[in-house]
Amino acid sequence: MAERVPSTPSVTPDVDLGESPVAAVAPTAGDHGRPRRSEATRAAILAAAKDRFAADGYERATIRAIARDAGIDPSMVMRYYGNKEGLFAAASEIDLHAPDLTGVPHDELGARLVRHFLERWECDETLTAMMRVGVTNEAGAERMRGVFAGQIGPVLAAVCPVPDQAATRAALIASQVLGMALCRYVLHIPPAVGLDHDEVVAWLAPTIQRYLTAEHP
Amino acid sequence: MAERVPSTPSVTPDVDLGESPVAAVAPTAGDHGRPRRSEATRAAILAAAKDRFAADGYERATIRAIARDAGIDPSMVMRYYGNKEGLFAAASEIDLHAPDLTGVPHDELGARLVRHFLERWECDETLTAMMRVGVTNEAGAERMRGVFAGQIGPVLAAVCPVPDQAATRAALIASQVLGMALCRYVLHIPPAVGLDHDEVVAWLAPTIQRYLTAEHP
DNA sequence: CTGGCATGTCAACACGCGTTGGCCTACAGT
DNA sequence: ACTGTAGGCCAACGCGTGTTGACATGCCAG
Secondary structure: OOOOOOOOOOOOOOOOOOOOOOOOOOOOOOOOOOOOOHHHHHHHHHHHHHHHHHHHHHHHOOHHHHHHHHOOOHHHHHHHHOOHHHHHHHHOOOOOOOOOOOOOOHHHHHHHHHHHHHHHHHHOOHHHHHHHHHHHOHHHHHHHHHHHHHHHHHHHHHHOOOHHHHHHHHHHHHHHHHHHHHHHHHOOOHHHHHOOHHHHHHHHHHHHHHHHHOOOO | OOOOOOOOOOOOOOOOOOOOOOOOOOOOOOOOOOOOOHHHHHHHHHHHHHHHHHHHHHHHOOHHHHHHHHOOOHHHHHHHHOOHHHHHHHHOOOOOOOOOOOOOOHHHHHHHHHHHHHHHHHHOOHHHHHHHHHHHOHHHHHHHHHHHHHHHHHHHHHHOOOHHHHHHHHHHHHHHHHHHHHHHHHOOOHHHHHOOHHHHHHHHHHHHHHHHHOOOO
């Protein structure tokens, strides 16, 4: 129970949990171009995991349910992703595709940002999953802070006219964007769900614009 | 196993789950002013439940842990609150104390609202609990929609200069307020945590003000 | 053809959960 | 003093969980 030397020589639980959170793309066609058959399974597991985490949150998204969705045995999940935490780490890999805003007219920044995140949020369920898990699970919260610091912060800092307040202003923008996502996609508050894209942009863009470019109030 | 007629004549599981979600104040000193001894226990359970739900969310807040915190046996929780759902219903009883805003100068509405909710959010953990649970649990989400429709909506509708848009505008305000709460109290995004009350008010008040009173953009 | 390894299934494990019913204790009414 | 009952504890139940290791299968190199 103390040590965990892989005694079975055949099975290699090829998960690199802990270091390099890029993870889970790991042991594919590294050598001679022939992709391993397991790639399809890995992908199926990952897709099912994203769905379940998004729909149920961390605790209620059981490995058994994910495996059932993926059409394989629960032990496969363990083999490929080590444990539930590792699976979540892989499933919550996020690329916001935050656009390069340098060159965008300053008075269009707000609208561009709102529209981008609206589309990004609706194109797959990963962001909903991240939010559902981030609220209950410390690892999920850490991941969200990481996305904020690594992907939102820098992009906004590049165009913020008050560079030393960039972090604060990014947090304000995050609060409005995440708040709208929470009301629309998670809590399903009716009037928030009822708005169409253009209306959301029309309402939120001036707010984002002000948080980004206004003088400190 | 099929029917559940209380066979033991002594124990009366006095929980009114289902009807009148005011609940859990139930069987106190109804008769001659002599409070039952159990009131202290009920209160201890409720306090512990609020803490645990706030800290851990619905699934990870176990009845056993709540009972341990309250210094009593898990079966007591069942006796007083029926089941876990009933306990949560009682623990998430919420009164926003939404202030009457009629009479407040129109250009101060934003600041008043922001400051009120900031203080309300920090005075106890019930709101954090509601948010943590509302994100993962449908009953929790329903409760949040109820608070929105029953406590936030009406107060704002009373002062909204565009009455037929009051619901939409209330949702926008909720999105900003809940978003800031999410970033500060749940996700602990550093720049959001670092703001003091006055700074939050200074940044958010104009947003709220605009959502409430501006013309439709 | 044969051996080895990747892929996948099956059955079981230990554990913690919500929940239950029986039992003990102390106190209030008579 | 006796008794009923409210308040509380205890041990157990059935279940679903994450996780494990032994076993089956099929593919590819030699």
